[in-house]
Amino acid sequence: MSTPHDLKPDVLRRFLRYVQIDTQSDPRAECYPSTPKQLGLLSLIADELRALDVPEVLHDEFGYVMAKLPATLKPGRAGKAEVPTIGFLAHVDTSPDVNGTNVKPQVIERYDGGVVVLPGAPEERLDPAELPELLECKGHTIVTSDGTTLLGADDKSGIAAIMTMVAYLVAHPEIERGPIVVGFTPDEEIGRGTEHFDIGRFGASYAYTLDGSRAGSIEQETFSGDAAEVVIEGRSQHPGYAKGLMVNAIKLAAEYVARLPKNRLSPETTDGRDGYVHPTAIQGTVERAVVQFILRDFDDAKLLGHREVLKQVATEVARLDERAVVRVEFSESYRNMRAALSKVPFVVTYAEEAISRVGLKPFLEPIRGGTDGSRLTAMGLPTPNLFTGSHNYHSRREWADADEMAMAVLMLVELCKVWAEHAAAPAK
Numbered sequence: 001m002s003t004p005h006d007l008k009p010d011v012l013r014r015f016l017r018y019v020q021i022d023t024q025s026d027p028r029a030e031c032y033p034s035t036p037k038q039l040g041l042l043s044l045i046a047d048e049l050r051a052l053d054v055p056e057v058l059h060d061e062f063g064y065v066m067a068k069l070p071a072t073l074k075p076g077r078a079g080k081a082e083v084p085t086i087g088f089l090a091h092v093d094t095s096p097d098v099n100g101t102n103v104k105p106q107v108i109e110r111y112d113g114g115v116v117v118l119p120g121a122p123e124e125r126l127d128p129a130e131l132p133e134l135l136e137c138k139g140h141t142i143v144t145s146d147g148t149t150l151l152g153a154d155d156k157s158g159i160a161a162i163m164t165m166v167a168y169l170v171a172h173p174e175i176e177r178g179p180i181v182v183g184f185t186p187d188e189e190i191g192r193g194t195e196h197f198d199i200g201r202f203g204a205s206y207a208y209t210l211d212g213s214r215a216g217s218i219e220q221e222t223f224s225g226d227a228a229e230v231v232i233e234g235r236s237q238h239p240g241y242a243k244g245l246m247v248n249a250i251k252l253a254a255e256y257v258a259r260l261p262k263n264r265l266s267p268e269t270t271d272g273r274d275g276y277v278h279p280t281a282i283q284g285t286v287e288r289a290v291v292q293f294i295l296r297d298f299d300d301a302k303l304l305g306h307r308e309v310l311k312q313v314a315t316e317v318a319r320l321d322e323r324a325v326v327r328v329e330f331s332e333s334y335r336n337m338r339a340a341l342s343k344v345p346f347v348v349t350y351a352e353e354a355i356s357r358v359g360l361k362p363f364l365e366p367i368r369g370g371t372d373g374s375r376l377t378a379m380g381l382p383t384p385n386l387f388t389g390s391h392n393y394h395s396r397r398e399w400a401d402a403d404e405m406a407m408a409v410l411m412l413v414e415l416c417k418v419w420a421e422h423a424a425a426p427a428k
Contacts, residue, residue, distance in 0.1 A: 008406040015160035019152040024100040025093035033186035062196040083178025087204030090158030091188030104146040113138040118147025140403040153390030153400040158210030177416040191333040209373040212387040216360040219385035225333035228293040233325035236287040253289035334374035354415035
């Protein structure tokens with residue numbers, strides 16, 4: 001049986017290759033994928049799968065890459081249940097919030113537990129006093145950016161883990177398992193990763209996203225998420241002759257943001273199971289300004305309450321000048337997958353078993369965010385989220401632990417075996 005030490009060189013090599021490909025998505029774009037540069041990595045993944053002699057590889061018009069590995073079950077399974085097709089997914093895009101161009105990864109062997117200075121921006125430091133998860137990585141190989149960009153471990157660590165698993169399974173046909181499908185999606189970071197995803201074509205009965213963080217974690221509950229856009233229509237006028245005529249939409253947008261709750265419903269002041277209302281972008285001129293928001297909560301009823309907060313603030317701002325038009329438009333991004341996954345508890349139980357087999361203690365935690373799995377679960381494909389060994393997402397201080405990535409690969413191999421073994425076991 002292989003060890004994480006055996007798998008680390010391959011998963012690290014793949015990870016370093018992937019993070020140097022710019023794949024930021026763009027929430028303002030109307031095309032799909034939202035940025036053509038995502039197709040570069042998707043094409044590379046498809047080529048690598050073909051080079052591994054994976055027999056069925058699909059790269060479709062939307063950019064999705066899907067591939068299927070046939071089962072390697074031995075004869076003599078008469079009377080035993082069929083092993084379902086299991087899927088593993090990761091997304092190729094990186095957050096639009098932080099620069100993802102010209103990533104220069106820094107590899108630190110045998111991390112000593114101290115402060116890590118990022119060479120391209122010395123003011124950016126990874127300090128265990130602020131980021132205590134670093135202490136769990138002491139002695140491991142960790143990877144950072146140079147501080148001028150994000151690293152892209154979200155979710156290129158997941159891609160690397162899945163691709164290394166595929167390579168390992170192809171090289172070891174003696175491992176008994178059912179059929180396996182893998183998928184790679186664009187635009188997850190902007191909530192559009194499954195917009196054109198065909199579950200029937202993917203072919204999995206159950207699936208897992210590889211988009212989690214700490215080693216051992218399983219996430220079966222996410223935020224429910226909405227998007228909102230506040231549009232303020234003002235009146236433009238030559239500023240030299242504007243008295244009594246101009247209605248400055250920029251100033252009204254600033255007033256709108258200033259009236260948001262300050263000590264609650266904010267990412268800066270919430271944690272645990274608290275939700276938030278978060279302005280993510282603002283653009284405008286005197287005549288028209290737009291403020292974009294994301295709304296998050298684990299409780300759908302509370303999420304509706306967050307919508308009411310934005311409506312109330314819109315009413316208050318509109319009263320400041322009756323000539324202005326202030327409107328709020330909402331759209332659903334994804335919903336908490338907890339209820340659907342609770343109907344198929346074995347999907348999580350099998351992941352716990354696989355994690356235990358590789359010597360880790362599995363633990364369940366909610367995601368203060370969402371994954372493609374949120375929407376796939378709602379679409380009828382139960383899809384919890386598993387760890388990848390990446391940390392501190394959407395930040396120039398993002399880092400990844402190559403040892404934990406290797407553990408993720410080993411966990412995936414064990415998970416394939418667990419599904420086959422349970423299908424072969426006699427009914428109780």
